[in-house]
Amino acid sequence: MALTNIGPVENFPVGKGVRVEVGGKTIAVFNTTGQYYAIDDMCPHRGxxxxxxxxxxxxxxxxxxxxxxxxxxxxxxxxxxxDVETYDVSCDSTSLFVDMD
Ligand code: FES
Structure with a gap:
């Protein structure tokens, strides 16, 4: 499991997607009222x-x-x-981490 720090929690506001480059991929990170999720950013239809x-x-x-x-x-x-890939997101009190494995 390789966790990558993707920045401070305040960079990820509720109800908005945030594009992040990590491990050679572009992912979209979402904050759904305190739960964080990440998927491949590129829509499989036309990108x-x-x-x-x-x-x-x-x-x-x-x-x-x-x-x-x-x-x-x-x-x-x-x-x-x-469908698109999902990635596990975790957080400590200050930062978010994504598991790209
Ligand atoms: S529906 Fe996403 S690019 Fe067409």
Whole structure:
């Protein structure tokens, strides 16, 4: 398990996605009222950034054509042709850490 510090908790506001480069990948990190989740940032449909999409609960909507991604599981709706990877996020009192393994 390789935990990577991705920054202070205040960088990850509730209800917004934050794009982070880590381990050669671009992930989108979401704060759903104190629970943190991370998925691949790139929408499998045409490559838009999930981090730029609006959130409702634990679902984010792709800003380009409206595919949704469930941030807890990575399950995506059409027009996305596939789901996305998820990554475990943990936090201590000051920082967030993501497990890219
Ligand atoms: S790029 Fe995301 S739904 Fe098309």
């Amino acid at each position: 838009a950034s999930f981090a730029d999409g609006p959130m409702q609960g634990t679902t984010v909507t792709c800003p380009l054509h409206g595919a949704t991604a469930e941030v807890r599981t990575g399950a995506c709706s059409p027009p996305s042709p596939s």
